[in-house]
Amino acid sequence: MVEKRTPIAVSAAIKQVLEHAFPLGSENLDLEDSYGRILAEPIVASTDVPPFNRSPYDGYAIRSADSAGASGENRIGFDVIDHIGAGEVSAKMLNAHEAIRIMTGAQLPDGADAVVMFEQTVETPDAITIRKPFEPLENVSLQGEDVQKGEVVIDSGSFINPGTIALLATFGYSQVLVAKQPVVGILSTGTELLDVGDELVPGKIRNSNGPMIVAQLKRMGFRCKMYGMSIDRLDESFNVVKKAAEETDCLITTGGVSVGDFDFLPAIYKRLGAEVLFNKVAMRPGSVTTVAVANDKYLFGLSGNPSACFTGFELFVRPALLKMMGAGKLFLPHTKAVLGEDFTKANPFTRFIRASYDGETVSPAGFNKSNAVSSIARGNALIVLPGGTRGFHLGDVVDVLLLGAEEGTDKWQL
Amino acid sequence: MVEKRTPIAVSAAIKQVLEHAFPLGSENLDLEDSYGRILAEPIVASTDVPPFNRSPYDGYAIRSADSAGASGENRIGFDVIDHIGAGEVSAKMLNAHEAIRIMTGAQLPDGADAVVMFEQTVETPDAITIRKPFEPLENVSLQGEDVQKGEVVIDSGSFINPGTIALLATFGYSQVLVAKQPVVGILSTGTELLDVGDELVPGKIRNSNGPMIVAQLKRMGFRCKMYGMSIDRLDESFNVVKKAAEETDCLITTGGVSVGDFDFLPAIYKRLGAEVLFNKVAMRPGSVTTVAVANDKYLFGLSGNPSACFTGFELFVRPALLKMMGAGKLFLPHTKAVLGEDFTKANPFTRFIRASYDGETVSPAGFNKSNAVSSIARGNALIVLPGGTRGFHLGDVVDVLLLGAEEGTDKWQL
Numbered sequence: 001m002v003e004k005r006t007p008i009a010v011s012a013a014i015k016q017v018l019e020h021a022f023p024l025g026s027e028n029l030d031l032e033d034s035y036g037r038i039l040a041e042p043i044v045a046s047t048d049v050p051p052f053n054r055s056p057y058d059g060y061a062i063r064s065a066d067s068a069g070a071s072g073e074n075r076i077g078f079d080v081i082d083h084i085g086a087g088e089v090s091a092k093m094l095n096a097h098e099a100i101r102i103m104t105g106a107q108l109p110d111g112a113d114a115v116v117m118f119e120q121t122v123e124t125p126d127a128i129t130i131r132k133p134f135e136p137l138e139n140v141s142l143q144g145e146d147v148q149k150g151e152v153v154i155d156s157g158s159f160i161n162p163g164t165i166a167l168l169a170t171f172g173y174s175q176v177l178v179a180k181q182p183v184v185g186i187l188s189t190g191t192e193l194l195d196v197g198d199e200l201v202p203g204k205i206r207n208s209n210g211p212m213i214v215a216q217l218k219r220m221g222f223r224c225k226m227y228g229m230s231i232d233r234l235d236e237s238f239n240v241v242k243k244a245a246e247e248t249d250c251l252i253t254t255g256g257v258s259v260g261d262f263d264f265l266p267a268i269y270k271r272l273g274a275e276v277l278f279n280k281v282a283m284r285p286g287s288v289t290t291v292a293v294a295n296d297k298y299l300f301g302l303s304g305n306p307s308a309c310f311t312g313f314e315l316f317v318r319p320a321l322l323k324m325m326g327a328g329k330l331f332l333p334h335t336k337a338v339l340g341e342d343f344t345k346a347n348p349f350t351r352f353i354r355a356s357y358d359g360e361t362v363s364p365a366g367f368n369k370s371n372a373v374s375s376i377a378r379g380n381a382l383i384v385l386p387g388g389t390r391g392f393h394l395g396d397v398v399d400v401l402l403l404g405a406e407e408g409t410d411k412w413q414l
Numbered sequence: 415m416v417e418k419r420t421p422i423a424v425s426a427a428i429k430q431v432l433e434h435a436f437p438l439g440s441e442n443l444d445l446e447d448s449y450g451r452i453l454a455e456p457i458v459a460s461t462d463v464p465p466f467n468r469s470p471y472d473g474y475a476i477r478s479a480d481s482a483g484a485s486g487e488n489r490i491g492f493d494v495i496d497h498i499g500a501g502e503v504s505a506k507m508l509n510a511h512e513a514i515r516i517m518t519g520a521q522l523p524d525g526a527d528a529v530v531m532f533e534q535t536v537e538t539p540d541a542i543t544i545r546k547p548f549e550p551l552e553n554v555s556l557q558g559e560d561v562q563k564g565e566v567v568i569d570s571g572s573f574i575n576p577g578t579i580a581l582l583a584t585f586g587y588s589q590v591l592v593a594k595q596p597v598v599g600i601l602s603t604g605t606e607l608l609d610v611g612d613e614l615v616p617g618k619i620r621n622s623n624g625p626m627i628v629a630q631l632k633r634m635g636f637r638c639k640m641y642g643m644s645i646d647r648l649d650e651s652f653n654v655v656k657k658a659a660e661e662t663d664c665l666i667t668t669g670g671v672s673v674g675d676f677d678f679l680p681a682i683y684k685r686l687g688a689e690v691l692f693n694k695v696a697m698r699p700g701s702v703t704t705v706a707v708a709n710d711k712y713l714f715g716l717s718g719n720p721s722a723c724f725t726g727f728e729l730f731v732r733p734a735l736l737k738m739m740g741a742g743k744l745f746l747p748h749t750k751a752v753l754g755e756d757f758t759k760a761n762p763f764t765r766f767i768r769a770s771y772d773g774e775t776v777s778p779a780g781f782n783k784s785n786a787v788s789s790i791a792r793g794n795a796l797i798v799l800p801g802g803t804r805g806f807h808l809g810d811v812v813d814v815l816l817l818g819a820e821e822g823t824d825k826w827q828l
Contacts (some may be wrong), residue, residue, distance in 0.1 A: 031610055035629040047614055049788065058674040085646055085676045087606025089617040103674040105606055105718065107617040118673070147788045154791050161818060162629035163768070163790035166622040166720050174611040192501025192519055196445055197588040200461055203503040203521040208580040215449040215576035219820065232499055259532070260472040260517040262499045304500075304519065306580050335749075335773035354577070358823065359749035374463065374561045376577035377568050380821060404575060406633065406818030407794060409772065 005259075005280035007287060010315065010350050014412055016277045017316050018330070020293045021323035024180040024249065031168055034160050036221040036406075037178035038325040043154040043164070046171040048144035053108040056141045060099040060121060061112035064134040075122070075129040084109065099128055108140060115139035157328040159407040179325035185248035186213050187227040187240060189256040189265070190304055195229075209254040209302070209309045212376075216313050219404065220321065227251075232262035241268050245297055249324065252317060255304030257290040265290060265301045274299055282349040282387055286312045306376055311352045314382070314403065322408070329408045332382075332401040337362040339383070339398050344391035350384065350414075355400070357381035362400050380404055384414055419673075419694035421701060424729065424764050428826055430691045431730050432744070434707045435737035438594040438663065445582055448574050450635040450820075451592035452739040457568040457578070460585040462558035467522040470555045474513040474535060475526035478548040489536070489543040498523065513542055522554060529553035571742040573821040593739035599662035600627050601641040601654060603670040603679070604718055609643075623668040623716070623723045626790075630727050633818065634735065641665075646676035655682050659711055663738065666731060669718030671704040679704060679715045688713055696763040696801055700726045720790055725766045728796070728817065736822070743822045746796075746815040751776040753797070753812050758805035764798065764828075769814070771795035776814050794818055798828055 008016075026040035055061065062078055070076040078099035082092045086105040094100065094111030102108070102115065114134040121128040147153055153167060160168075160178070168176055193207040194200065207229055217224050227244045230237045237256070244251045256265040257279065269276050274294035279301075281289050286308035290301035298320055302312040319330035340363030343353065354365045356379040364383065366375030384399040385392060392398060399414055422430075440454035469475065476492055484490040492513035496506045500519040508514065508525030516522070516529065528548040535542040561567055567585075568578060574592070582590055607621040608614065621643055631638050641658045644651045651670070658665045670679040671693065683690050688708035693715075695703050700722035704715035712734055716726040733744035754777030757767065768779045770793040778797065780789030798813040799806060806812060813828055 031625060032628060035632045043791075051614060051619060052616065058672060083675070085606075086604055086674075087618050087646075101675070103676060104672060105604070105619070153788050158791075160629075161791065162626045162633060163724065163792070165629040166626035166724070167788065167791040169610045169620055169622040169625045172610060172612075172614075172620060190500055190519070192499075196583045196586060198586075200465060200586075202466065203498075204501050205465060205519070206583055206586060208583040211445060211583045212576045212580035214446060215574075215579040218449045219576060232501075258472060258518060260500075261497070261515070262517060310577065310580070333773060359747060374567050374581065377457075377572075377575065377581040378577070380819075402819075404820030405794075405816075406820075 007280040007282040007349070008278050010281060010283050011412060011414065013278050013281045014316060014319060017291050017320050018323050020277065020298065021320055022296045023326060024182055024324050026177050027180050028175045029178050031165065031174055031176055034176045034178055035162065035165060037160050038327045039154065039156050039158045039160060039176070040179045040326060041177040042152045042156045043167055043171065043173070045147045045149050045151045045153055048149050049147040049170060050141050050143055050145065053143050054141045055102045055104060055106050055108060055115045055139070057115055057117045057139055058104050059102060059115045059117040059139070060128055061094065061102045061109050062099045062114055062116055062134065063094055063096070063111055064114040064136045064138060066097050067114070067130060067134045070130050070133050072131045075131050077127055077129045080126050080128060082109070113137055113140065155328065157326050159327065159329065161406060181222055182249040182321050182324050183247070184217055184222055184224040184321070185227050185244040185251040186210055186224050187244055187251065187253045188229045189232065189237060189253055190229070191232045191262065193229045208306055209304065212306065212310060213252055213254070213313060216310070220318065222321070232256070232264065234264045234267060237264050238268045238271055242272060245272065245294055245299060248297065250298040250300065250321065252300045252302060252313070254302050254309050257301040257303065258288045269299065284347070284349045284351045287349060289316065291316060307354060310376055311382065329410045331408045331410070331412045332403065333405050333409050334413045335400050335402065336397050337400045339363070339392055339394055339396045342393050343385070346391065347385045347387055347389045350387045353383040353385070354379045355381045355383045357400055357402065362398065421694040421696040421763065422692050424695060424697050425826060425828065427692050427695045428730065428733060431705050431734050432737050434691065434712065435734055436710045437740060438596055438738050440591050441594050442589045443592050445579065445588055445590055448582070448590050448592055449576065449579060451574050452741045453568065453570050453572045453574060453590070454593045454740060455591040456566045456570045457581055457585065457587070459561045459563050459565045459567055462563050463561040463584060464555050464557055464559065467557050468555045469516045469518060469520050469522060469529045469553070471529055471531045471553055472518050473516060473529045473531040473553070474542055475508065475516045475523050476513045476528055476530055476548065477508055477510070477525060478528040478550045478552060480511050481528070481544060481548045484544050484547050486545045489545050491541055491543045494540050494542060496523070527551055527554065569742065571740050573741065573743065575820060595636055596663040596735050596738050597661070598631055598636055598638040598735070599641050599658040599665040600624055600638050601658055601665065601667045602643045603646065603651060603667055604643070605646045605676065607643045622720055623718065626720065626724060627666055627668070627727060634732065636735070646670070646678065648678045648681060651678050652682050652685055656686060659686065659708055659713060662711065664712040664714065664735065666714045666716060666727070668716050668723050671715040671717065672702045683713065698761070698763045698765045701763060703730065705730060721768060724790055725796065743824045745822045745824070745826045746817065747819050747823050748827045749814050749816065750811050751814045753777070753806055753808055753810045756807050757799070760805065761799045761801055761803045764801045767797040767799070768793045769795045769797045771814055771816065776812065
C-alpha cells in the first residue's frame with residue numbers, strides 16, 4: 001500500500017532545485033528603497049575616490065620642499081595665508097614658506113603637496129613653525145587612491161547592504177537597478193489546522209507553519225500572498241493550488257506531501273502536470289519534502305512538521321528565490337564549531353538540528369523531534385550531522401549553518 | 415590651540431552608553447506584524463504541546479498488550495474498525511485485537527497506546543497483521559512531552575524570529591506585546607556635502623553617511639526622521655539639533671565632532687546642556703566618536719568618515735537602541751577566525767577593519783583607511799585588533815564581529 005520513494009542526497013536536491021530557477025527581470029528603485037535588494041547592474045565608479053587630493057587631518061597645507069632641514073633646533077616658519085573648510089576651495093596658490101589652514105576632507109590648495117597636523121606645529125597669529133621635514137604627499141589622501149573612475153566596484157548580483165548604499169550614494173546613484181522580487185504564495189494544508197485566534201478543540205492544533213513562513217520570507221524582505229488553509233479534500237485543494245500556482249512565481253505548501261491517506265499533494269502535482277523533481281530527501285527532519293515545477297513556477301511541498309517545514313524553507317526555498325533574483329550568494333553561511341553536548345542518536349539520513357551557536361560552541365536548542373515547536377524559537381543555527389553516522393559527543397567538531405544572516409555564501413559546502 | 419581629549423577604552427565607552435538607556439514602553443501588535451520586534455512579555459504555553467497523545471506516523475493505533483509474542487512465525491492479526499485523519503477524533507474505543515487506521519498528527523483513540531507504522535504491517539481489507547511486539551507508548555508522541563501548559567517557553571526581551579512566530583501561533587497569541595521602537599533622527603553635517611542627485615563640484619562630495627545610517631536602521635527594522643544636511647554654521651546647526659533632539663529618542667549626527675574649526679557639535683552639546691559621556695575613544699577608525707545625553711535622549715556624534723561612521727553605529731548606537739527596547743542580546747556576534755592575509759600596521763588604538771569572513775578565514779575587505787568607501791560595501795564582518803599591538807600575520811587567530819546578523823549576543827567579549 002505504501003508508495004516506494006527513493007531518497008536523494010540533500011546536495012543533489014538543492015542542485016536540482018536551483019537548475020529550475022528562472023530569472024524575474026529587474027526594476028529601478030530609489031536608492032532609499034534599495035536596502036536588502038539584489039543589484040541587477042554593477043556599481044561603476046562615476047568619479048575617482050577621493051575625487052581630489054585631500055587632507056585627512058585638520059592642519060596646514062604646505063609645500064614639502066620648504067620643510068627640508070626642519071628639526072627641534074631648526075624650526076622652520078610658514079605664513080598662514082588662507083583658511084579652507086571642508087567643501088571649500090582656496091583661490092590662493094602657495095608660494096615659498098606659505099601655509100594654508102585646512103580642515104579634514106578639504107581639497108589641497110594649488111602648490112601644496114603635504115599636510116602638517118595641528119599637533120605638529122607651534123601656532124602664532126598668522127604663522128606656524130614646524131620641527132620636522134615632510135615628504136612629498138605626506139598626510140595627503142590622493143585622488144583616486146581608493147577607487148578610480150570607471151572601475152566596477154561591486155558586481156551585479158550583490159546584496160545591497162548599508163555599505164553598498166554608501167557607495168551608491170557616493171557615485172550619485174539616486175536610482176538603482178535591482179532584481180524584481182518573486183511573488184510567493186503560502187498554502188497550509190490539513191484538516192487538523194485552526195487559525196491562531198481559534199480556541200483549541202480535540203484533535204486540532206493551530207497553524208504555526210503559515211505564520212512562520214511569512215516571517216521567513218519577511219526576513220528576506222519579501223511579502224507574500226496567503227491562500228489560507230485547505231482542508232484535506234482533493235478537488236478543493238486542487239483548485240486552490242491551481243489558482244495559487246497561476247498567481248505566483250513560487251507556491252509553498254505545508255503538509256500533505258507524505259504517504260498518508262489525505263496527503264493529496266502528490267495527486268495534485270500529477271493533475272497539474274507538474275514535474276516532480278524529488279519527493280524524498282535523505283534528511284531528518286523533512287524527508288518527505290517535495291519540490292515540483294509547473295509552467296516554470298516552483299511548487300515547494302514542505303513537511304507539515306514545524307521543524308521540517310522551517311528547515312525545508314531555509315535549505316531549498318531560500319536559495320531558489322535568491323537564484324531567481326540573480327544573487328551570487330545563495331546558501332546559508334557555513335562554519336564549524338565544537339559540540340557543546342552529546343548527541344547520541346544515530347543518523348541514517350543527514351540530520352539538521354536547531355541549535356544555539358555562540359561563535360565557538362554549538363548546542364542543540366532543545367528536544368529535537370521534528371515536531372518540537374519550542375526549540376524552533378531558540379537558537380540561531382542548524383547543526384548538520386552527516387548521514388550514516390552513529391552519534392556525536394561533546395567536544396566533537398561539527399558543521400554549522402547560520403540562520404538569520406543578512407547575506408549567505410556562494411558555495412554549498414556539505 | 416588643540417583641545418586635549420582623553421581617550422577611553424571601547425568597552426568602557428559601550429558601558430557608559432548603555433547606562434543611559436531609558437525604556438520606551440510597550441505596545442500590542444498583531445502577530446503577523448511582529449517579526450523582528452523585541453518581546454515585552456514572556457511567551458507562556460497556553461496548552462501542552464503536543465496537546466494530546468498523537469501519532470507521529472501514518473499507521474495503525476493498537477493496544478500494545480495485544481501484540482505480545484508477535485514474530486515472523488507468529489503474526490498477530492487486528493481488525494481495522496475505524497480511520498482517523500489528522501484533525502479528526504475517533505468516536506470508537508479499541509477492544510482486544512482491534513486497530514484504527516491513523517494519520518500523522520492525529521489524536522490517539524481511546525484504548526490505544528501504540529502505533530504500528532504502515533511498513534510494519536501486512537494489510538488486507540479491514541485487517542492487518544504484525545510480526546513484532548510493541549511496547550506501551552511505542553511510536554506515540556506524548557501530550558506535553560515538548561512543552562507543558564503554563565511553562566515560560568521564551569523570555570521577555572527576546573528577538574522575535576520566525577520560530578518565535580511559530581510558537582506564538584501555536585499558543586494562540588493573535589496579538590503580542592512588544593517593545594516600542596525608538597524614534598531615531600539623522601542629521602548629516604558638513605559644508606562639503608552634496609545630495610546623492612547632485613553633480614559634483616570642486617571640493618565637495620556626496621553625502622553617503624546619511625543614506626548608509628538609514629539602511630543600518632532599516633536592517634534593525636527601524637524607520638527614521640531625516641533632518642537633512644546642516645552646513646557648518648553654529649547657530650543654524652544648533653537650531654536643527656535642538657529641534658531634532660526634541661522630536662526623537664535618539665539623534666545621530668555625522669561629522670562635526672572633531673577639533674576642526676567648523677566642528678560645532680561640541681559647542682552645540684554645551685549650549686544644549688547635554689552631558690557628554692565621552693568625546694574620544696581608543697579606536698580606529700572613529701576615535702572622535704562622541705556620545706552625549708540631554709533630557710534622557712541620546713545624541714550620537716559619529717565621525718564623518720564613512721568607515722568610522724559605520725563602525726560607530728554598530729558599536730554604540732545599535733546596542734543602545736536594543737537596550738532601550740529591553741532586548742537581552744545587545745552586541746554584535748563574536749567569533750574567532752584565521753587571518754587570511756598580513757595586516758602589518760601598528761595599532762596604537764583598538765582597530766576595526768571591515769572584512770570578509772567565510773566561516774573559517776577572515777580577510778580585510780579592501781584598502782583600510784577610515785575613508786575607504788569601497789571596502790565598506792564588501793565584507794560581512796569587522797576584524798578587531800587590540801590596541802598596543804604591532805601587526806598581525808596570515809594565519810594568526812583574530813577576533814571577529816559579525817555584521818548583518820538578525821540577532822546578537824548578550825556579552826561584549828572584547
